[in-house]
Amino acid sequence: MGISNSELQQMLIIISFCVLLTTFFKVVGSTQSGCRSEFKCSHDGPPIHFPFRLKDRHPDHCGCPGFVVSCNDRHETVLELPNTSVFKVSFIDYDDQQIVVNDSDNCLLERLSKIGNMSVSPFNLPYTNNITFLNCSVASTTSLDQYETVPCLSSPSHQIYAVDSSQSIEFILGCTKMYDVLSAPETWHWTGPSRTELEPGGKNCGLSKGT
Numbered sequence: 001m002g003i004s005n006s007e008l009q010q011m012l013i014i015i016s017f018c019v020l021l022t023t024f025f026k027v028v029g030s031t032q033s034g035c036r037s038e039f040k041c042s043h044d045g046p047p048i049h050f051p052f053r054l055k056d057r058h059p060d061h062c063g064c065p066g067f068v069v070s071c072n073d074r075h076e077t078v079l080e081l082p083n084t085s086v087f088k089v090s091f092i093d094y095d096d097q098q099i100v101v102n103d104s105d106n107c108l109l110e111r112l113s114k115i116g117n118m119s120v121s122p123f124n125l126p127y128t129n130n131i132t133f134l135n136c137s138v139a140s141t142t143s144l145d146q147y148e149t150v151p152c153l154s155s156p157s158h159q160i161y162a163v164d165s166s167q168s169i170e171f172i173l174g175c176t177k178m179y180d181v182l183s184a185p186e187t188w189h190w191t192g193p194s195r196t197e198l199e200p201g202g203k204n205c206g207l208s209k210g211t
């Protein structure tokens with residue numbers, strides 16, 4: 001005496017239902033545990049949690065679009081921007097919703113000037129700086145201590161400085177002006193997702209735009 005076709009169908013339906021149910025609870029479970037955990041790339045690196053997600057540590061669905069960071073081989077926290085480049089994240093202020101970026105190759109000003117006034121989704125750059133790059137013979141550098149250097153463009157004989165363009169720079173001896181650029185600030189704000197939006201009833205990412 002065998003199992004009839006309709007009995008077989010019933011069994012299959014019950015089995016499928018159980019599998020679906022298990023999958024559903026697995027997903028819900030990981031939302032609750034995995035997304036709340038906090039990771040760091042190094043002892044003094046910024047703690048990473050919602051709305052950010054540390055790649056390969058948090059489950060994929062945890063962070064918001066554009067808030068994915070990873071650890072590089074120097075144990076630095078890095079933010080990958082679509083299209084442009086990678087910035088090191090020095091600091092994340094989850095309450096004021098801002099990050100401070102740096103560059104692991106000591107070329108922050110040059111990097112920021114490549115961004116200029118573009119928007120860096122999902123971050124807002126509330127203002128831009130006009131800066132002038134100066135190429136100065138090293139012999140003249142003693143009087144230029146107040147200016148920021150651009151080490152990655154400098155050479156043993158010539159130091160490159162970045163100066164606010166509104167400053168009068170005509171009379172700096174030993175320097176030639178390279179160019180004026182519109183530079184992004186190193187503090188970037190985000191609106192939308194905050195920590196509390198991961199709580200029950202929160203609206204999670206709440207971003208109107210994608211990427």
Ligand SMILES: *[C@@H]1O[C@H](CO)[C@@H](O)[C@H](O)[C@H]1NC(C)=O
Nearest residue numbers: 082083084114115118119120
């Ligand atoms: C992104 O890259 C594409 C192709 O490489 C380029 O056409 C576009 O202008 C870039 N966008 C930005 C914002 O740099």
Ligand SMILES: *[C@@H]1O[C@H](CO)[C@@H](O)[C@H](O)[C@H]1NC(C)=O
Nearest residue numbers: 090102103104105106107108
């Ligand atoms: C940025 O990184 C450079 C090294 O690349 C370091 O000397 C500097 O102190 C860092 N600045 C901040 C604000 O963390």
Ligand SMILES: *[C@@H]1O[C@H](CO)[C@@H](O)[C@H](O)[C@H]1NC(C)=O
Nearest residue numbers: 115116117118119127128182
């Ligand atoms: C940003 O730069 C683009 C060209 O790169 C320019 O057309 C635009 O007016 C600038 N926006 C602001 C707010 O400076």
Ligand SMILES: *[C@@H]1O[C@H](CO)[C@@H](O)[C@H](O)[C@H]1NC(C)=O
Nearest residue numbers: 128129130131165166180182
């Ligand atoms: C930057 O410089 C340009 C031209 O040199 C000027 O039109 C613009 O107003 C300046 N922007 C700021 C924010 O100072």
Ligand SMILES: *[C@@H]1O[C@H](CO)[C@@H](O)[C@H](O)[C@H]1NC(C)=O
Nearest residue numbers: 135136153154155158160178
């Ligand atoms: C700075 O000026 C020196 C001398 O003119 C030149 O050799 C060097 O390439 C310049 N550096 C940059 C980054 O333009």
